[in-house]
Amino acid sequence: xxxxxxxxxxxxxxxxxxxxxxxxxxxxxxxxxxxxxxxxxxxxxxxxxxxxxxxxxxxxxxxxxxxxxxxxxxxxxxxxxxxxxxxxxxxxxxxxxxxxxxxxxxxxxxxxx
Amino acid sequence: xxxxxxxxxxxxxxxxxxxxxxxxxxxxxxxxxxxxxxxxxxxxxxxxxxxxxxxxxxxxxxxxxxxxxxxxxxxxxxxxxxxxxxxxxxxxxxxxxxxxxxxxxxxxxxxxxxxxxxxxxxxxxxxxxxxxxxxxxxxxxxxxxxxxxxxxxxxxxxxxxxxxxxxxxxxxxxxxxxxxxxxxxxxxxxxxxxxxxxxxxxxxxxxxxxxxxxxxxxxxxxxxxxxxxxxxxxxxxxxxxxxxxxxxxxxxxxxxxxxxxxxxxxxxxxxxxxxxxxxxxxxxxxxxxxxxxxxxxxx
Numbered sequence: 001x002x003x004x005x006x007x008x009x010x011x012x013x014x015x016x017x018x019x020x021x022x023x024x025x026x027x028x029x030x031x032x033x034x035x036x037x038x039x040x041x042x043x044x045x046x047x048x049x050x051x052x053x054x055x056x057x058x059x060x061x062x063x064x065x066x067x068x069x070x071x072x073x074x075x076x077x078x079x080x081x082x083x084x085x086x087x088x089x090x091x092x093x094x095x096x097x098x099x100x101x102x103x104x105x106x107x108x109x110x111x112x113x
Numbered sequence: 114x115x116x117x118x119x120x121x122x123x124x125x126x127x128x129x130x131x132x133x134x135x136x137x138x139x140x141x142x143x144x145x146x147x148x149x150x151x152x153x154x155x156x157x158x159x160x161x162x163x164x165x166x167x168x169x170x171x172x173x174x175x176x177x178x179x180x181x182x183x184x185x186x187x188x189x190x191x192x193x194x195x196x197x198x199x200x201x202x203x204x205x206x207x208x209x210x211x212x213x214x215x216x217x218x219x220x221x222x223x224x225x226x227x228x229x230x231x232x233x234x235x236x237x238x239x240x241x242x243x244x245x246x247x248x249x250x251x252x253x254x255x256x257x258x259x260x261x262x263x264x265x266x267x268x269x270x271x272x273x274x275x276x277x278x279x280x281x282x283x284x285x286x287x288x289x290x291x292x293x294x295x296x297x298x299x300x301x302x303x304x305x306x307x308x309x310x311x312x313x314x315x316x317x318x319x320x321x322x323x324x325x326x327x328x329x330x331x332x333x334x335x336x337x338x339x340x341x342x343x344x345x346x347x348x349x350x351x352x353x354x355x356x357x358x359x360x361x362x363x364x365x366x367x368x369x370x371x372x373x374x375x376x377x378x379x380x381x382x383x384x385x386x387x388x389x390x391x392x393x394x395x396x397x398x399x400x401x402x403x404x405x406x407x408x409x410x411x412x
Contacts, residue, residue: 035164038164038165039162039164039165039168040168040268042165043165043166043167043201043268043269043270044268044270044274047165047201048201049201049270050199050201050271050275051271051275051278051279051385052270052274052275052278053274053277053278053281053282053320053321056270086265086266088320089274089277089278089320089321091265091266091267091268091273091274092265092266093266093268094266094308095358096266096268096358096359
């Protein structure tokens, strides 16, 4: 029993240490994601967009439904793909966001209710 | 608090909560002035990120107070408010403050490119369209051309996506008039040839053509090598440069006559209807082949 507790403590300590090293709590990731969202996404998806051929969909509850507005499954992988490659009239953000930035953005999109 | 004092407070509260407020939005801008034009009351600013409005880039802004433009000099670091109205379609700077004048001497005025005058013939350099086919402006001799410039990764809805959306409307409107459709053509040229290859342009074009490739017969999406692109851009007055994987650029639309001459430029303000009318007017200058006259019978 003592050995099990020692192992559990060790695992917890390693996990906590890894979190400290990464300096990246989920909350911080979401905050960074919100900054990226405000900068790159909100101007089309959350505001008025005059003269555009098609109004971009709003992104609240993006992950609450099984499907994205495009009809594709609402998964992190699919959302990342759409951001990187673009979709229809949505421009590709290829090379404009880092992997970390994409992670942060997707983390924030999960919080939109 | 007596009643007299309470009324203004309540009224203010009601006004605030009923949405009785201006439809304008305001954003803080910080950047450096690169160019200024007193005649148009415009400055070109290299600015930092403006969350909710625009990522960091270099672009021209109208300044509400022309006197401010006189005072500003290239190189000045400034802080200002970007004011947007009409759903973000119109925007300008207010409350411009110079925060640092020390850069004035180091700023180099940009050498203006030689833009062709109205009436001059357009350069006939090769362009490659969305199908990988090479064409030139001279291939459309006898048709009125409307030409603009975009890059497919442009994230600003009031820039390239707006231009392409406007061209899509013009394309659809013209398709309802077979005679005008036959005498006109649209060309969108990318100034991002490294990324905007033929397949990328095809995918981009299809999004604006309701996924109907037949539309390419009246609207080409083109690119070319960087050298020829710069020559075409200079000829049409387009300014662009790449910065942090984003391209800062001006917006330019050019109307070319059926004889291949520059007829009109739009660079700051226009409407879709204005572009369409001008294109239709140019199309009307193309003579329609007439039926041979039937000789009158004598007698």
